[in-house]
Amino acid sequence: MSAQSFEGKCRYPNLLSPIRIGNIKLKNRIIAAPTSPGMIDTQGHMTYAMQAYLERKAKGGAAVVTYGESIVHSLTGKQHNMQLQLDSYGNRQGLKECAEAIHRAGAYANIQLSHGGKYAGLASVGGDEDKEGKIAYGPSHEITPAGEVQEMPRELIYEIIESYGKGAALVKDCGFDMVQVHAAHGWLFSQFLSPVMNRRTDEFGGSLENRARFLLMSLDAIRKAVGPRFPIEIRLSGDDMMANGLDEKACIEVAKMVDDKVDLINVSCGNHEDPEMFCRTHPSAFWPRGVNVYLAAGIKKYVKTPVACVGSLNDPAQMEHIIASGQADIVEIGRALLADPYIPYKAMHDQADDITPCLRCYECFGEIVKSETTKCTVNPITGHELEEKYGHPAALKKKKVLIVGGGPGGMEAAIVAAKRGHEVTLAEKSGKLGGNLHPAGAAYFKEDIVKFCHVLEKRVERAGVQVQLNTEVTPDFVKSFDPDALIVAVGAKEWKPGFIKGIDLPNVVMAIQAELHPEQLGHRIVIMGGGLVGGEAAISFHHEGHDVTIVEMKDKIAGEVNSFYRGGLMPQIEKAAACYVNTTVKEILPEGVRVERDGKEFIINADTVVCALGFRADYDFVDSLTALVDENYVIGDCRNVGMIYHAVSQAYNAAMQL
Numbered sequence: 256m257s258a259q260s261f262e263g264k265c266r267y268p269n270l271l272s273p274i275r276i277g278n279i280k281l282k283n284r285i286i287a288a289p290t291s292p293g294m295i296d297t298q299g300h301m302t303y304a305m306q307a308y309l310e311r312k313a314k315g316g317a318a319v320v321t322y323g324e325s326i327v328h329s330l331t332g333k334q335h336n337m338q339l340q341l342d343s344y345g346n347r348q349g350l351k352e353c354a355e356a357i358h359r360a361g362a363y364a365n366i367q368l369s370h371g372g373k374y375a376g377l378a379s380v381g382g383d384e385d386k387e388g389k390i391a392y393g394p395s396h397e398i399t400p401a402g403e404v405q406e407m408p409r410e411l412i413y414e415i416i417e418s419y420g421k422g423a424a425l426v427k428d429c430g431f432d433m434v435q436v437h438a439a440h441g442w443l444f445s446q447f448l449s450p451v452m453n454r455r456t457d458e459f460g461g462s463l464e465n466r467a468r469f470l471l472m473s474l475d476a477i478r479k480a481v482g483p484r485f486p487i488e489i490r491l492s493g494d495d496m497m498a499n500g501l502d503e504k505a506c507i508e509v510a511k512m513v514d515d516k517v518d519l520i521n522v523s524c525g526n527h528e529d530p531e532m533f534c535r536t537h538p539s540a541f542w543p544r545g546v547n548v549y550l551a552a553g554i555k556k557y558v559k560t561p562v563a564c565v566g567s568l569n570d571p572a573q574m575e576h577i578i579a580s581g582q583a584d585i586v587e588i589g590r591a592l593l594a595d596p597y598i599p600y601k602a603m604h605d606q607a608d609d610i611t612p613c614l615r616c617y618e619c620f621g622e623i624v625k626s627e628t629t630k631c632t633v634n635p636i637t638g639h640e641l642e643e644k645y646g647h648p649a650a651l652k653k654k655k656v657l658i659v660g661g662g663p664g665g666m667e668a669a670i671v672a673a674k675r676g677h678e679v680t681l682a683e684k685s686g687k688l689g690g691n692l693h694p695a696g697a698a699y700f701k702e703d704i705v706k707f708c709h710v711l712e713k714r715v716e717r718a719g720v721q722v723q724l725n726t727e728v729t730p731d732f733v734k735s736f737d738p739d740a741l742i743v744a745v746g747a748k749e750w751k752p753g754f755i756k757g758i759d760l761p762n763v764v765m766a767i768q769a770e771l772h773p774e775q776l777g778h779r780i781v782i783m784g785g786g787l788v789g790g791e792a793a794i795s796f797h798h799e800g801h802d803v804t805i806v807e808m809k810d811k812i813a814g815e816v817n818s819f820y821r822g823g824l825m826p827q828i829e830k831a832a833a834c835y836v837n838t839t840v841k842e843i844l845p846e847g848v849r850v851e852r853d854g855k856e857f858i859i860n861a862d863t864v865v866c867a868l869g870f871r872a873d874y875d876f877v878d879s880l881t882a883l884v885d886e887n888y889v890i891g892d893c894r895n896v897g898m899i900y901h902a903v904s905q906a907y908n909a910a911m912q913l
């Protein structure tokens with residue numbers, strides 16, 4: 256493995272220093288954490304799309320790239336539809352090609368060995384495998400809302416231990432340099448370790464030693480299969496964060512038990528299957544970055560094995576501090592490498608200010624549930640690495656491109672088009688670039704959106720795009736500009752329903768205005784509309800000391816939001832606001848709103864009424880511009896009101912067609 260040394264030559268000497276793990280020497284302290292988004296075939300084999308997805312992370316400079324959750328005993332251990340199955344015939348070629356692809360891109364290949372335990376037979380978050388007739392085996396018998404769990408028979412325990420050994424041998428044969436044993440996040444070993452889930456009376460239950468026996472025997476089987484110096488990483492919980500679960504102290508004890516059996520201890524936490532906890536295992540924007548690092552630091556004091564931490568890390572300066580201060584030896588990065596796989600490369604080359612920040616919006620997970628692929632709000636290439644790998648044909652001719660609207664879509668289109676060699680002008684009506692990223696990033700927990708805006712602005716500048724601010728583009732403007740290609744990215748207007756009596760009263764403030772000018776709001780606020788915008792605004796206003804009520808016509812607040820983000824969002828909304836669902840605003844009054852629910856009308860008092868009822872595209876205006884230029888593209892909210900993801904990915908696609 257080639258390793259260019261960056262120690263002593265850069266801002267992050269500790270982060271970029273090598274470290275030995277068993278028989279491999281990592282070129283830096285950054286491991287691409289396991290993130291396994293579908294992209295596996297129905298027989299449980301690798302696909303080229305998955306290989307390219309992993310290869311890109313390796314190209315970005317991580318020392319090790321980990322593939323997540325490969326199932327060692329698929330009959331009883333597969334909890335999602337599209338999971339790699341190590342006991343499925345015919346999987347060697349794909350595994351071999353995958354390891355090779357990672358190697359060729361300069362990283363070591365790691366693969367996680369896993370078993371879903373009881374969730375392999377129960378409905379599981381993020382997967383819709385047909386579990387009809389499948390038995391759920393957990394440590395102990397239990398009746399759960401999702402179905403019955405059988406106590407795992409001892410013979411099956413021994414069979415699974417053997418399958419860990421077989422799986423490890425197989426991946427080693429196929430060229431993987433390392434294995435990671437998944438003993439966290441509520442899956443099999445985590446279930447056995449848990450005093451709540453494990454109530455067995457045999458040698459696999461009772462004391463912590465007994466509850467850890469299954470894991471320890473599996474580690475021994477793996478060691479036997481791979482030999483003495485082959486690196487074994489274990490993913491442990493630093494705290495189950497569950498009432499009566501495995502607490503920090505017990506997790507330290509588990510770490511001590513595995514200390515002699517593994518080469519790296521990776522400390523995560525929580526439980527994948529609890530929606531609120533999911534947002535701690537994969538920390539949401541309501542947690543500070545690095546919120547779980549203390550768990551790794553706690554374990555590191557008691558073990559001699561190197562320790563890795565994980566959770567919301569993306570800033571090289573913070574990661575440098577973690578390593579330099581001895582809190583952990585290695586950092587693992589999950590989602591931030593979907594947003595920007597080149598974080599390690601950018602750390603090496605002093606380009607940290609160009610890192611595309613992960614917004615922690617969970618759209619990567621949301622897409623897995625929807626389509627068994629993944630995507631990233633801020634990175635249009637994520638999930639499309641295979642297509643990208645083969646590059647794009649060069650632009651046939653240099654075109655004069657006019658982009659109308661400087662929001663995220665307009666900026667992304669301008670950057671990509673300029674990089675492809677076109678002469679690009681970006682016209683923006685207001686005095687600054689960013690569009691709705693400004694109100695969207697105004698809340699205290701949305702600072703990543705502000706960073707994203709700055710990153711795009713800088714890229715626009717570096718790409719040599721001609722930016723014309725305070726420029727209202729009209730059909731006459733387009734005619735006189737006479738572009739070869741036009742990209743319309745003018746966004747949408749906030750919807751202000753004229754039919755609601757009182758909508759024009761002075762106590763009504765539109766959501767964008769409210770986000771940007773909270774000083775204009777009275778103490779008591781009623782938000783009309785409990786979608787994402789209204790829900791997040793409620794948290795923000797509450798944080799600023801307001802008394803907040805949300806009125807929503809539908810039966811759910813933030814119903815359109817992916818279930819993963821919603822899991823972390825709802826507890827915050829519930830703390831922040833009184834929520835009226837199935838409730839319609841009939842009239843806005845100087846003293847609040849008159850609403851109707853279940854046929855009954857009543858008044859909710861408020862000083863300010865915030866209108867957060869969504870956006871509408873002005874298609875007539877869009878059509879008046881596109882009619883003037885043969886080669887035209889319409890992207891973002893003015894094409895169809897959507898998320899930042901839609902604006903950015905449509906922008907990328909349009910700019911690639913130019």
Ligand SMILES: Cc1cc2nc3c(=O)[nH]c(=O)nc-3n(C[C@H](O)[C@H](O)[C@H](O)COP(=O)(O)O)c2cc1C
Pocket residue numbers: 288289290291292322323324367437440490523536537538565566567568587588589590591619620629
């Ligand atoms: C799309 C996706 C898939 C993931 N799959 C796995 C997995 O297969 N195994 C696992 O242990 N963790 C998995 N994780 C969790 C990550 O490894 C990581 O622990 C978590 O995302 C927190 O780190 P982050 O904040 O840097 O994303 C996944 C995360 C994402 C975003």
